[in-house]
Amino acid sequence: MSHKLSLGIDLGGTAIKAVVIDESGNILNSLQVDTPPGRAVNDVTQAIVDLINSLYRDRPGIVGVGLGSPGLVDEGRKIIRFSPNFPGWQNVPLWKLIKEQVSLPLALENDVNCFALAEHHWGAGRTFKHLLGLAVGTGVGGAVILNDQLYRGSSGAAGELGHVSVDLWGPKCPCGNFGCVERYLGVQWFIEAAREALDDDQISAPDQVSSLAAQGNQNAIAFLENRGEILGSACVSLIHAFDPEAIIIGGGIAQSGEPFFRGIKRAIQERAYPVLADHVQVRSAKLGTSAGAIGAAIIGFETGSLL
Amino acid sequence: MSHKLSLGIDLGGTAIKAVVIDESGNILNSLQVDTPPGRAVNDVTQAIVDLINSLYRDRPGIVGVGLGSPGLVDEGRKIIRFSPNFPGWQNVPLWKLIKEQVSLPLALENDVNCFALAEHHWGAGRTFKHLLGLAVGTGVGGAVILNDQLYRGSSGAAGELGHVSVDLWGPKCPCGNFGCVERYLGVQWFIEAAREALDDDQISAPDQVSSLAAQGNQNAIAFLENRGEILGSACVSLIHAFDPEAIIIGGGIAQSGEPFFRGIKRAIQERAYPVLADHVQVRSAKLGTSAGAIGAAIIGFETGSLL
Structure with a gap:
């Protein structure tokens, strides 16, 4: 029996939340760190990379990573065009910055899109x-x-x-x-x-x-x-x-x-x-404060299955 | 060389417009009658049936008929749920009433949807x-x-x-x-x-x-x-x-x-x-006052090609 897993990350103004889920939406791991004070691009990138590495070590079955971020995400160009709660974030190539350090398939998505996806899959919108x-x-x-x-x-x-x-x-x-x-x-x-x-x-x-x-x-x-x-x-x-x-x-x-x-x-x-x-x-x-990370993990499954 | 044609009808509060178009959007015939005063369901139905019969006689290549109507059109159930400019029209089974007299494939659509379809195909939205x-x-x-x-x-x-x-x-x-x-x-x-x-x-x-x-x-x-x-x-x-x-x-x-x-x-x-x-x-x-009828004819092509 093979278990495909996905890692979802929800980047917020105060915390970065991560979950590992299976294809039924069960949360197998969850981890949360404070968003680096100042919210500098490099610090945030490093915090996300550390979360990914730390969870992947425990769960090698992870097939993809989804990252939900506030603001306007240009899904095609894989950048954050701007983000109201992250001052100075203008056209930040977050996908590329993370991919330079992580080999797993990665997809970037707006955080509220992730929330809605999660509720649609397993919550009030099912x-x-x-x-x-x-x-x-x-x-x-x-x-x-x-x-x-x-x-x-x-x-x-x-x-x-x-x-x-x-x-x-x-x-x-x-x-x-x-x-x-x-x-x-x-x-x-x-x-x-x-x-x-x-x-x-x-x-x-x-x-x-x-x-x-x-x-x-x-x-x-x-x-x-x-x-x-x-x-x-x-x-x-x-x-x-x-x-x-x-x-x-x-x-x-x-x-x-x-x-x-x-x-x-x-x-x-x-x-x-x-x-x-x-x-x-x-x-x-229905899914509470983990909805964003769960939805990001759904995006992670989609990205992982494209390979 | 075969020419498929479609007949589009735009039901309005003051006039009923009809066009026959080919697959490039050229208008081959157009015809307009006054909307029957009082706008009673039976009178409007008869006026539409007469328009269809009169145009079909000249253009036997017509494969389908699209009808654009104001108001909320329930596309699945083929009825007009209500129409602000047609007092008393509540859940009018317009599709059925016309089909009882016309054998051509027929589809009902909201009139502004028809307008937008026409502009998207051949007008400002191309x-x-x-x-x-x-x-x-x-x-x-x-x-x-x-x-x-x-x-x-x-x-x-x-x-x-x-x-x-x-x-x-x-x-x-x-x-x-x-x-x-x-x-x-x-x-x-x-x-x-x-x-x-x-x-x-x-x-x-x-x-x-x-x-x-x-x-x-x-x-x-x-x-x-x-x-x-x-x-x-x-x-x-x-x-x-x-x-x-x-x-x-x-x-x-x-x-x-x-x-x-x-x-x-x-x-x-x-x-x-x-x-x-x-x-x-x-x-x-760009398409002026014929846009609604042209868009209805696009729907007519779609219905005709389903057979």
Whole structure:
């Protein structure tokens, strides 16, 4: 009995996570290191190479490595075009830098694409052919799966759903656009708006708001519903554009609980074409914080099987 | 030398247009009748059947018939689920009603999908694999072509791009959503807003505004640029979601000239990710008012070749 294994790596702003999985999605090993302070290209590259070497030593059955990275990944040219959380990363040839030290097949992919792939394979999206993934955390990331395939667009940038605008006259987003959904739900703006809505300057993390809501604080409940309605309104535009079967929502803020999802679903019921509102499923992601690394490992299997 | 021909029909609110084309897209016949007043299902069906019979008599080489219809077309079930400009049309089995009287292979498709297919085959979209089509006229219709294929979504409703919202707090659209791009650019609202912007209650058609703009009326120019910027802002969200190579814009209001397109392009340059703004092409449709019927005929060829 032969077991093919794949290694997936999820490069994040604070940590680099790695998993080794088998073809059924079972996690055989997992390892995590801090992202090097300063996030210099060479330091990050070395940390990734060390992770790969350390896991490959234990698991020689690994057939490929997938690496999920934030930002715009040019899958063809194998570079990070830019990455909002990695200052100075412009057209970084990360694939080449790693391949100079690692002989395993390697593929680079956007981290939210990895998250959505994982949920599609083994999580909340398993039964759907056409789905959108939204990862609501530090920022708001998105991914598009059509006909069971990741849709990457004409230059590898499709699925930047956090930069769909809900208000063309809204506040400016660092990306250059106005009223982006990320500008209301990304953690920094979520906290800023929560402080105002709850009149409480002590709020420093989204889970404080969900705790207050769980304790019955009506302002906290209303705030979470409101953030859900804003995200849900963006979902309505995406439903009209993509007609997906499901929208899978993950990331830290998706842990905010029932009021947040109630707001999302209410916006869809009230605003989308009725036939589509009844058709689309909104689901909470199931695979937790390992989804990105698991999805990267799926990409690793694909790359490995090309040889 | 055998010539395969196809018959395409474009069902509109005021006219039903039909063309017979060959495989190079040359129009061999064209015919147009008024849409029966009242738009009753039986009357419309009979008018379409009469058009098919009359053209088939002259052109026995026709291998299939494509019919483009406004509204949500359920391609699988071959019905019109609903159609905003055809009051009372709910789940109309148009395919079956026509097939009872016509033996040729027949396929039903959304009319804006037909428009985009035609532009993709022989018009402004010919060189692009991934494109969005927007038809800005009575309403704002949309279509999505990915990897050279029409993308219909999970229930045949993808590409309802006129009901992408640019302002979740904006005016209510008859579709149920708020701030839809159609609510600013559909002809009725275009005229209403133009009357206000130009302080002129005599305006009753978009081309009056373009005439004024062509004569140098600064308010008319500014108004057209503004409408372009609103449409362009919706395009920015679509660019971030789909990463298309091109956006093809047709329909009556797309004839408004240079200021309108300048507004669209300015919004994209100012708001989209710079790498995507530089990458995407915004083009005016080329095939004019026959695009819908030509695209329907492309669908006719596809249906005919299935036999």
